[in-house]
Amino acid sequence: MxxxxxxxxxxxxxxxxxxxxxxxxxxxxxxxxxxxxxxxxxxxxxxxxxxxxxxxxxxxxxxxxxxxxxxxxxxxxxxxxxxxxxxxxxxxxxxxxxxxxxxxxxxxxxxxxxxxxxxxxxxxxxxxxxxxxxxxxxxxxxxxxxxxxxxxxxxxxxxxxxxxxxxxxxxxxxxxxxxxxxxxxxxxxxxxxxxTENTQIPEAEIEMSQFISDIMSTIRTQKTKENLDFLTGLPTRNKGEQTIAQLMKRHSGCLVFMDMDNLKTINDIYGHKAGDRVLKLLGNLLLEYSSECLVCRLGGDEFLLFMPNADQNSITEVITAIFKKFNTRKEQDPELHAASISAGLYMCNIGDSFDECYTKADKTLYFVKQNGKSDFSF
Structure with missing residues (x-):
């Protein structure tokens, strides 16, 4: 045993x-x-x-x-x-x-x-x-x-x-x-x-096997909860990056590095509860597009999206819609007016290195941030 x-x-x-x-x-x-x-x-x-x-x-x-x-x-x-x-x-x-x-x-x-x-x-x-x-x-x-x-x-x-x-x-x-x-x-x-090839398993061993099975089931349930960001409802960085990297092995598409602009300003002026509200607003908005793309929160004010099997025109339409909806919804809360989003996009081919695509999307985001923010670029 x-x-x-x-x-x-x-x-x-x-x-x-x-x-x-x-x-x-x-x-x-x-x-x-x-x-x-x-x-x-x-x-x-x-x-x-x-x-x-x-x-x-x-x-x-x-x-x-x-x-x-x-x-x-x-x-x-x-x-x-x-x-x-x-x-x-x-x-x-x-x-x-x-x-x-x-x-x-x-x-x-x-x-x-x-x-x-x-x-x-x-x-x-x-x-x-x-x-x-x-x-x-x-x-x-x-x-x-x-x-x-x-x-x-x-x-x-x-x-x-x-x-x-x-x-x-x-x-x-x-x-x-x-x-x-x-x-x-x-x-x-x-x-x-x-x-084991022994089919005559003692009753005590069956009970022990069930005990281990129950423990592992509990751990898996807890792990599922741990993989979700409590504030935004999106997958956490570790789980999200794993899932996206796996999908990139089978599908071409677009990797999107998205960043919340001016979050520190909102936190400094209106407090962290206001900052939490704007992050939750964006998280809920991105969840609406979960049928079209995989999304996760990288941490802080950064988010990662992967849109599989999409061309540049359709991706542009989706990102434009996200930007428009975000700008409309933030106006309903006076403390969130300073918030905006920027994004760097990189078109990936099947089998491309996740690490390299991530770096290129990040560099594209940096380009956007250096040229006025509140925009996106491929």
């Missing part, structure tokens, strides 16, 4: 990001395929599978904003990501049920050339179990859709494994995996919830 509960925990961690659903299960299965080619017995294979299931357990302590960031991580953010190996090993330091689990969790990001983390181990200094999981982990990352990129084609994956053999990966283990790939022997059960 303890083994299965730990595997359930690894599955709940993956629920933090839909793009890693089933990742631990697949890494465990790929690791077993490699180890079987090395001649391991069934007991050793079972132990490896259980340990590999927990290789990312430390990510439970990594903020969702970093795990799910659609653009390139900063150096500081990447240093936080790397901590999951040490955190995971510490979580499992007292676990005696699974041999080699700590070394897998701690060392699966070491590199064969010594340039990995967290310990900078080199070659055979890296535990064998960790070297196996490193190849399996990287393969699943390359062959899966991720928020920051599409899955790689099979020929590209083979090329990456070949290019990194002896530098990132153990060459012997890499050759084994390449052989499995070329012989089309990488076949696993995709049901990541099938933790």
């Amino acid at each position: 303890s083994l299965q509960l730990m595997q359930m925990l690894s599955t709940t961690i993956e629920a933090k990001d839909e793009y890693t659903k089933g990742h631990s299960h697949r890494v465990a299965e790929y690791s077993v395929l490699i180890a079987r080619e090395l001649g391991w017995n069934e007991k050793e294979l079972s132990n490896l599978k259980n340990a590999a299931h927990l290789h990312d357990i430390g990510k439970i302590a990594i903020p969702d904003t970093i795990l799910n960031k659609p653009s390139k991580l900063s150096e500081e953010e990447f240093s936080i990501i790397k901590e999951h190996t040490i955190i995971g090993a510490n979580i499992l330091k007292n676990i005696s049920l699974i041999d080699h689990v700590q070394e897998i969790v701690r060392n699966h990001h070491e590199r064969y050339d010594g340039n990995g983390y967290p310990d900078g181990l080199k070659g055979k200094e890296i535990p064998l179990h960790a070297r196996i999981v490193a190849v399996a982990d990287s393969y699943d990352a390359m062959s899966s859709q991720r928020i920051y990129r599409n899955q790689l084609p099979p020929e590209k994956i083979i090329q990456e494994l070949e290019n990194n053999k002896g530098t990132q990966f153990d060459p012997e283990i890499t050759d084994i995996f390449l052989k499995l790939l070329r012989e089309d022997r990488i076949h696993i059960k995709e049901d990541h919830l099938s933790i």
